[in-house]
Amino acid sequence: MSTVIPNTGNTPQKDTMTTNSNTTKPNKGGLEGIVAATTAMSKVDGTAGRLIYRGYNIHDLARTTSYEEILHLLWFGHLPDEQELADLRARLVAARTIPDTVMQSLRSLPAETDPMDALRTAVSTWGALKIKGKPTVDQAIALTANFPLFLAAFNRLRHGQEPLESQTELSHAANYLYLLTGQVPSNEHVRGLNSYLVLLADHGMNASTFTARIVASTESDIVSAVVAAIGALKGPLHGGAPSKVQDMLREIGTIENADSWLRNAITTGQKLMGFGHRVYKTTDPRAEELREMARVADPEGFKMSRHVEERALALLDELKPGRRLYTNVEYYSAALMNSVGLSGDLFTPTFAVSRVGGWTAHILEQVSNNRLIRPEAEYTGPENLPFTPLNERKK
Structure with missing residues (x-):
C-alpha cells in the first residue's frame, strides 16, 4: 500500500521566509534566524540545549527506543505499539534487497572512491529503477532499509570481499554491522549504534534537511531530494567532521x-x-x-x-x-x-544511514502541504551599466 503521510503540524507552512522579528527581507548571511517552514518533526532549542522529536525529549528516546521506533514516530506521527512496530520491521526487512544494476554500479567504482560518493551513486541508480510518482511512505521505507545495504556492499567490495545477504532476524542497526563485518555483532555494539541512529535521525532545519525540502517543494521525486541531501551532508561544515x-x-x-x-x-x-x-x-x-x-x-x-x-x-x-x-x-x-569498529571514512555515511529517516519524513511533510520554496536574494552588484557591443569592447 502506498500512502502519503499527512501533515501533522498545527500550522500551515509560511509563504515567505520570516525572521523572529517579523521582517521579511533580513540581511544576514547563512539565513541565520530565518523561519523557512513549519514542521512537527523536531524542535532544536539552542538556548536550553534541548532536542525534541514530535514532543519527546531526545534523552528519553536515546536511552529507551529502537531506531525502528523512531522511524515510526517520524513517518506516522506517534510511537508504535508492539503490533505497529512488528509491521514496520517486517516492511523494512522485506525491502532489504539490492537490484543487480545497483550492485553492478557499486562494483564499477574504484576502491578509493569516497564512501559518501558511493552511497550517492547507489541511491541515484536505485531511484532510477524503483521510484516513480509522488513521495510515499513506502518509498521512504525502501530507501531507509537500503542505505545500510548500499554502504556495506561498497565497503566490502573495496576491500576485496563479496557483499553479504541481510539477516532477516537482525534489527536495522545489527544488520548493518553484520553486513560490514560478516559477524553477528555483540549486544553492546548494537546498543551503541542503535542509540547513535536514534540521536542523529533528525535535527530541525539543518542544511541537508533544508536541501531535501527545497527539492521536494519543486514536486521532484523522493530520491532526487535525498541525493541532494547526501551532497549537503558530505560537506565538512555539516556532517563531514x-x-x-x-x-x-x-x-x-x-x-x-x-x-x-x-x-x-x-x-x-x-x-x-x-x-x-x-x-x-x-x-x-x-x-x-x-x-x-x-x-x-x-x-x-x-x-x-x-x-x-x-x-x-x-x-x-x-x-x-x-x-x-x-x-x-x-x-x-x-x-x-x-x-563499534567503523573506519573513519564510514562515519559520515553512517550519519546518512540515520538521517535518511528524518530526510524522508521532512520530504513527506513538505509534499503534504506544499509551496515552492523560493527565497529572495539581496543583490549587491552594479546597476545601469552602459552596454557595449562585442566589436567595440576593449580590455
Whole structure:
C-alpha cells in the first residue's frame, strides 16, 4: 500500500521566509534566524540545549527506543505499539534487497572512491529503477532499509570481499554491522549504534534537511531530494567532521601533549573539530548522550577524549572569553563509531544511514502541504551599466 503521510503540524507552512522579528527581507548571511517552514518533526532549542522529536525529549528516546521506533514516530506521527512496530520491521526487512544494476554500479567504482560518493551513486541508480510518482511512505521505507545495504556492499567490495545477504532476524542497526563485518555483532555494539541512529535521525532545519525540502517543494521525486541531501551532508561544515575529530585526537597524541597543542591551535585560529554549533549556545544534548555511551564502549579512548574536551573548554574560556563553545554531536560520535569498529571514512555515511529517516519524513511533510520554496536574494552588484557591443569592447 502506498500512502502519503499527512501533515501533522498545527500550522500551515509560511509563504515567505520570516525572521523572529517579523521582517521579511533580513540581511544576514547563512539565513541565520530565518523561519523557512513549519514542521512537527523536531524542535532544536539552542538556548536550553534541548532536542525534541514530535514532543519527546531526545534523552528519553536515546536511552529507551529502537531506531525502528523512531522511524515510526517520524513517518506516522506517534510511537508504535508492539503490533505497529512488528509491521514496520517486517516492511523494512522485506525491502532489504539490492537490484543487480545497483550492485553492478557499486562494483564499477574504484576502491578509493569516497564512501559518501558511493552511497550517492547507489541511491541515484536505485531511484532510477524503483521510484516513480509522488513521495510515499513506502518509498521512504525502501530507501531507509537500503542505505545500510548500499554502504556495506561498497565497503566490502573495496576491500576485496563479496557483499553479504541481510539477516532477516537482525534489527536495522545489527544488520548493518553484520553486513560490514560478516559477524553477528555483540549486544553492546548494537546498543551503541542503535542509540547513535536514534540521536542523529533528525535535527530541525539543518542544511541537508533544508536541501531535501527545497527539492521536494519543486514536486521532484523522493530520491532526487535525498541525493541532494547526501551532497549537503558530505560537506565538512555539516556532517563531514566526525572523522576529523579522530584525526585531531590522533595528532594531539597523548594527554600530556593536549594543553600545548590546544593552546597553540586556539591562539593561531585553528578550528577545534567537534566544538561549537550553529544553533546550540550550550551543551548539545546529543553530545551528552554520546559522551556516556563512549565512556562505556571505549574506556581507554574515552580518557583521552574527555581530557581534551575539558582542557579545550577551559582554554577557550581563558583565551576566547564569551565565545560559549561546547562539544557538539560530532565529538563523541567519532569515539562511539570507532568503538563499534567503523573506519573513519564510514562515519559520515553512517550519519546518512540515520538521517535518511528524518530526510524522508521532512520530504513527506513538505509534499503534504506544499509551496515552492523560493527565497529572495539581496543583490549587491552594479546597476545601469552602459552596454557595449562585442566589436567595440576593449580590455
